[in-house]
Amino acid sequence: MSIVSKADTGVRAPLAAVLPAILGIALLVLPLAALVARASWGTLFQDVTSPAALQALWLSLRTGFTATLVCVVLGVPLALVMARSSARTAQLLRALVAVPLVLPPMVGGVALLFLFGRTSPLGRLIDDLWGMTLPFSTAAVILAQAFVALPFLVLSVEGALRSSGAGYEQAAATLGATPWTVLTKVTLPLAAPGLVAGVILCFARAIGEFGATALFAGNAPGVTQTMPLAIYTAFNGAGTGRDSAVALSLLLLATAILVLVSVRAWRPGALK
Structure with missing residues (x-):
């Protein structure tokens, strides 16, 4: 039946x-x-507009936007290399890119801490060159967000590039277009729907990151306390803390719904 x-x-x-x-x-x-x-509902507006909530929201949006920019700068070239590589190379790169998707975020935070910590070679080099320590800073929030969000952008853009194929690029190159012209006038416009969807999903994942941020960046209000960390702190607080946690969770839920609607609007043929 x-x-x-x-x-x-x-x-x-x-x-x-x-x-x-x-x-x-x-x-x-x-x-x-x-x-x-x-x-x-009686205290919902007060909870989501409290100074602590607005501070955490602004930090999440600011760091999420910066992390998304980092992902675009690094992820679009990576997606292009994957889409134009041999099957074996692309398969290997795709497996590496997908690791943060299956890796527990806490493990990612520990890995970042060991890579950029004060006692690590890279951490000491950064301290010597620029006099800064990455762990437990706002920069650590951005790195943690970029680490977990990059696969969403790369895989989305790679899929769009593979779907568009290389025929138009080859035709443009045959007509004398430079590689930069082919990239900016042919390749990226054809992959625009996948790029936009990837950017939106990347941003949504960045502002929702918790585990890696908690271990690598900490939970300092105004410095590293993003919305997920603010929700965790409020939920474990006394008194009406859980009401605040629910209110902040609804705010993130509304953001997620907005992201899904945006992705749907940018899908090819969605408006037909």
């Missing part, structure tokens, strides 16, 4: 898949509904 409705391809989903699908949707939606139901 099969359900009555059809997909655009005309292939019907089997009836046996309906119940697990409903349970899957419930697993995703019901916790969020419970979060909304737990909100203290």
